[in-house]
Amino acid sequence: MKKESVINDNPVCQIRMQAISDTMSILSGKWKFHILGTLIEGNKLGFMDLLREIEGIGSKMLSKELQDLECNHLISRTVKDTKPITVKYAITKHGATLSPLIEELAKWGVAYRKSVHG
Amino acid sequence: MKKESVINDNPVCQIRMQAISDTMSILSGKWKFHILGTLIEGNKLGFMDLLREIEGIGSKMLSKELQDLECNHLISRTVKDTKPITVKYAITKHGATLSPLIEELAKWGVAYRKSVHG
């Protein structure tokens, strides 16, 4: 008798796993949380603002990550017709729903650090 | 006057960001959540069990990810002196503290799917 999957071979688990994969794929990469976190704190920021706020990121990565986040409707990009034109990035209502998740991530990270050193 | 970071240039944000980076680094990779999720459901599983449960993973990746998780004390590995020897992987108390986080990830993923299709 060949053994087969028993735990993960049920619809509830499958949907759960899929949901987790979805979330992680949307938030993948080194910078997504940094960008989202910064936009949640300081609402409406320009490209150069973000470049300054997020230490270490380069313009290429920032540009790409912003596009990803915009595609997934987590942030908005609005071009103001000023001179010179300026662009403002902001978190969307949808993006704001990530707050509890980001909160959990931060909380766990802090607790982990304490448990290792403390 | 040169502009500088204002939002992220304060200790609270720095610690937050660091904590998030820590968490993400510990849980990085394609399989960590799948492994943890599976071990939370079915407590105490062998290597081959996990290989069967986690669809798509190969033995090399499983081996590596299990080592990572064990190093970070999120799972335990105990060798039973049976014949043939068997190895049991289980979630630790520490690893179990990830449950709320995993819960949030799944919740958000499900909600996201609904908001896109619904």
Next chain:
DNA sequence: GAAAGTGGTTTCCTCTAAGAAACTACCTTG
């Protein structure tokens, strides 16, 4: 003694994430 199960390691390969640096284009201020 061959097949199948235990728990992995090793080798080789590919693809992508990420970063550095240069460049575009347009505008304003000194």
Next chain:
DNA sequence: CAAGGTAGTTTCTTAGAGGAAACCACTTTC
């Protein structure tokens, strides 16, 4: 007209993540 600000794009390169397949050692069952 040079310097510096706006918002990015392009090119080149490298490190690492991930996967397929073969292999090892040991044991039990058919």
